[in-house]
Amino acid sequence: MPSYLVDWGVPWKTLIAGLSLASQAWAQLPDISTVKPDLVVPALSGGKPDPGKRVKMVLPQYEKTGVYHVLYLPRDWRPGRRYPVLVEYAGNGPYRNRNRDVSSGRVEGSRMGYGISGGEGYLWLCLPYLNGKATGNVRRWWGSKPDHDPLPTVDYGLKAVEHICAKFGGDRERLVLCGFSRGAIACNFIGLHDDRIAGLWRAFVPYSHYDGVRKWGYPGSDRAAALGRLRRLGPRPQFVCSEGAQFKETAQYLAGTGVKGNFTFRGTGFRNHSDAWLLRPSAARSELRTWLARSLE
Numbered sequence: 001m002p003s004y005l006v007d008w009g010v011p012w013k014t015l016i017a018g019l020s021l022a023s024q025a026w027a028q029l030p031d032i033s034t035v036k037p038d039l040v041v042p043a044l045s046g047g048k049p050d051p052g053k054r055v056k057m058v059l060p061q062y063e064k065t066g067v068y069h070v071l072y073l074p075r076d077w078r079p080g081r082r083y084p085v086l087v088e089y090a091g092n093g094p095y096r097n098r099n100r101d102v103s104s105g106r107v108e109g110s111r112m113g114y115g116i117s118g119g120e121g122y123l124w125l126c127l128p129y130l131n132g133k134a135t136g137n138v139r140r141w142w143g144s145k146p147d148h149d150p151l152p153t154v155d156y157g158l159k160a161v162e163h164i165c166a167k168f169g170g171d172r173e174r175l176v177l178c179g180f181s182r183g184a185i186a187c188n189f190i191g192l193h194d195d196r197i198a199g200l201w202r203a204f205v206p207y208s209h210y211d212g213v214r215k216w217g218y219p220g221s222d223r224a225a226a227l228g229r230l231r232r233l234g235p236r237p238q239f240v241c242s243e244g245a246q247f248k249e250t251a252q253y254l255a256g257t258g259v260k261g262n263f264t265f266r267g268t269g270f271r272n273h274s275d276a277w278l279l280r281p282s283a284a285r286s287e288l289r290t291w292l293a294r295s296l297e
Contacts, residue, residue: 029243029244029269029270029271030269030270030271031099031270031271031272032270032272032274032276032277032280033100035270035280035281035282036280037276037279037280038279038280038281039114039115039118039119039278039279039280040279041054041111041114041279042054042072042114042119044056044070044108049071049072049073049168050073051073051074051075051076051077051078052073052074052075052119053072053073054070054071054072054124055070055071055072056068056069056070056108057069057070057071059156059159059160059163061159062134062156065134065135065136066135066136066137067128067130067134067135067136067137067156068107068128068137069107069125069126069127069128069156069160070107070108070110070125070126071123071124071125071126071164071168072113072114072119072123072124072125072126073123073168074117074119074120074121074122074123074124075119075120076120076121077123077168077169079169080169081169082169082170082171083121083122083123083168083169083170083171083174084121084122084123084170084171084174084175084176084202084296085122085123085124085125085161085164085165085170085171085174085175085176086112086113086116086117086122086123086124086125086176086178087113087125087127087157087161087175087176087177087178087201088110088112088113088124088125088126088127088177088178088179088183089110089126089127089129089177089178089179089180089182089183089186089187089190090103090104090105090106090107090109090110090126090129090179090180090182090183091103091105091109091179091180091181091182091183091208091275092105092139092140092141092181092182093105093106093109093139093140094139095181097273099271099272099273099274101272101273101274101276102274103180103181103274104139105138105139105140105182106137106139107126107127107128107137108126110126110180110183110275111180111275111276111278111279112178112179112180112183112205112207112275112278113125113126113178114278114279115275115276115277115278115279115285116178116205116278116285116288116289116292122176123164123168123169123170125160125161125164125170127153127156127157127160128153128156129141129142129143129153129182129186129190130142130143130152130153130156131143131144131152132144132147132149132152133152134152134155134156140182141182141216141217141218142186142190142218143218147219148218148219148220150189150190150193150220153190154190154193154194154196154197157190157197158196158197158200161175161200172200173202174202174296175200175201175202176201176202176203176204176205176292176295176296177191177200177201177203177204177205178204178205178206178207179205179206179207180207180208180274180275181207181208181209181273182209183206183207184206184207184208184209184210185206185209185210185211185216186211187204187205187206187210187211187238188204188206188210188211188212188226188229188230188233189211189220189221189226189229191204192211192229192230192232192233193229195232198229198232198233201236202236202295202296203236203237203238203239203292203295203296204233204236204237204238204239205238205239205241205288205292206238206239206240206241207241207242207268207275208241208242208243208246208273209242210240210250210253210254211226211229211230212225212226212227212229212230212253212257213249213250213253223253223257227257227259230254230257230259231259233259233261234261235261235262236262237262237263237264237291237295238261238262238263238264239264239266239288239291239292240263240264240265240266241265241266241267241268241284241288242267242268243267243268243270243271243272243273243277244267244271245267246267247265247266247267248265250265251263251265264291266284266287266288267284268282268284269282269283269284270282
């Protein structure tokens with residue numbers, strides 16, 4: 001299955017025509033259950049972070065709240081070394097569909113970072129969405145109804161990234177933001193929310209959905225607001241992937257914005273709305289890993 005790279009000199013009309021043809025090839029796709037996983041996300045552990053462990057952590061400023069994040073140190077982690085960081089936001093939850101795809105909406109339910117890295121070479125930081133008072137994690141969207149204020153989530157992300165870079169060797173020049181479903185939207189909605197956080201990222205991997213393509217039930221999901229965030233992206237690369245050919249909708253939206261960028265569009269090769277596809281071998285996963293290594297050179 002082909003991928004599509006949009007760089008500064010590729011005409012958008014050519015891209016869209018190619019996507020229209022490609023969508024026909026994705027009419028019938030396999031379920032992830034037909035491919036045996038070659039990766040298993042490590043169980044959540046107690047205690048302090050160690051190589052190969054995935055642990056629940058709380059920033060010192062939030063110790064008296066219910067806010068927490070999850071950190072995984074790669075099996076090859078050593079003190080004093082610098083590692084790129086996969087920073088991940090989870091999908092909405094609780095969610096289940098007819099394909100038995102499940103999302104808890106909890107920070108510990110994330111799987112993209114482990115699937116992308118295979119457990120080596122990258123720190124993997126799973127960030128929460130905070131309620132409006134910054135006293136707990138939320139499972140749907142961010143903030144609290146009806147305002148859905150993203151600032152507590154943005155502020156926590158900034159502090160958590162700084163903390164793990166200072167304490168565990170995260171490389172501030174190689175921070176990659178990724179997310180599934182709600183998390184894919186968060187790549188821009190949270191990750192490009194303002195100039196403070198927008199400058200952190202070297203590359204982005206939004207999987208299934210994209211900020212601005214559709215209007216959702218929170219303020220700021222309209223296209224005018226999304227365009228303001230998109231303009232903070234610049235030439236930094238994004239690997240925009242989805243089940244089936246859903247990414248076509250994103251490509252059409254981006255074409256209409258007039259914003260030029262470095263976008264790679266890819267179907268996962270599966271029908272599932274689930275980040276568990278990355279725990280299985282596939283052409284799309286191999287391509288994503290190669291793209292990421294090139295993006296971090």
